[in-house]
Amino acid sequence: MQVMLHSGSVPRTSTCPPQSLRRPGLRPQRAVPAMVRVSAVMSDGDKRFEVEFTPWLIVGLGNPGNKYHGTRHNVGFEMIERISQAEGISLNTIQSKALIGIGCIGEVPLVLAKPQAYMNFCGESVAPLAVYYRIPLRHILLVYDEMSLPNGVMRLQPKGGHGQHSGIKNVIAHLDGHSEFPRLSIGIGNPPGTMDVKAFLLQKFSSVEREQMDEALDQGVQAVRALVLNGFSQHIRRFNLGQKYKYHKV
Template sequence: MRNRLSRHWFCTAASRPWLFVGLGNPGDKYKGTRHNYVGFEMIDAFAESQGIAMDTVHCKAIFGQGIFVGDIPVFLAKPQTYMNLSGESTGPLGAYYKLPLNRVLVFHDDMNLPCRVLRLYDKGGHGSHNGLKSVIYHFRGNREFSRLRICIGRPPGQMDPKAFLLQKFNRTARERIDDAIQEGVGALKLLLSKGLTETARSFNTDQKYKHIRFQTLPTS
């Protein structure tokens, strides 16, 4: 059913499909942690907003598909390979649907900005993020795919960054992340209707001012 429906989309859709990939780790052990789950949460929130069922396994990912307003096909994936091997799922998904990399958007955590801030980019490096390293590797070194950075804040004081990443959000940070995810869903809907360039310009400007407001607030 997936193959037949997907071919139909390619024949009739006014524009190419998008593939949204959320990076994370599978299993209850990682739910709610800073590094390992926010990409999955963004996928789930967008899927819920569009009534897309994440009930298929495809290319080592929990997978869903739907059609956005305007007849734009959207594929959603949560790789089940563990974070450091995310490309083993993302690369084959892009190849399976014959998507140019400018129609692939990866959601991932970022520690370089205050918790609740988001950034949308059309390309970039890996920033020492092992999930992104794997995706780039499986795209044969090509970095021309889009990213939605979900900022989780910096570790306080002299705290080990690895320990910080593996912690669950406290109540305050959890509320901020929940708000950020809903803002991200709105940005994704705008992207599908207006395109990446226009969406990134307006969205990142709004997030810049939010960054200033939140940069001095504690996250742990």
């Protein structure tokens, strides 16, 4: 099978990731990227079997710095790190106020990102990265913590609202009010008793909760891989159903 990269109207042979998704360095200037379209064609050139790939932007929401490492509010960062490790994608470039890595899952190119502005300003990274790499809304996946779900329970959706999540609100605002992008929410549970919400979000997990979260992150990597390769297929519906009844005992 031959992989072709189409930029404008001039195709050229390429391997994943394509050249237009490999732009190292700080604050690229005056770059006008072409729309990226990657296609796989059978070696005999039979166009009937051509498959096109649109890149993905996968963004984990969190706060930078050791102070926030391992806290409930940073599980989005943890998921990006797990995907990075599983797929061999190095997070080694700063662009648009985010630490990014460029690689692929299978033949599908993607950009992994951890915004380095704080949670309330993460849209300052998401929108410019999406514009720079010409990634459509339907391929911007946000990964974030969700208090309405039990600890370690996840939900993968093609779109939704902000659910009062400050990071999601900021992303939507920077995407001109559009919210039609996929999201992977990772449950962290609710604050116990009268505990302050902010204190709860910046708290680290108990040993039991940490074990649940580590298992969930591994499951999340598999779900993200299935989404990138096959879209919102039956596999994703089964994943969501399994997560819904994750802790139910028969």
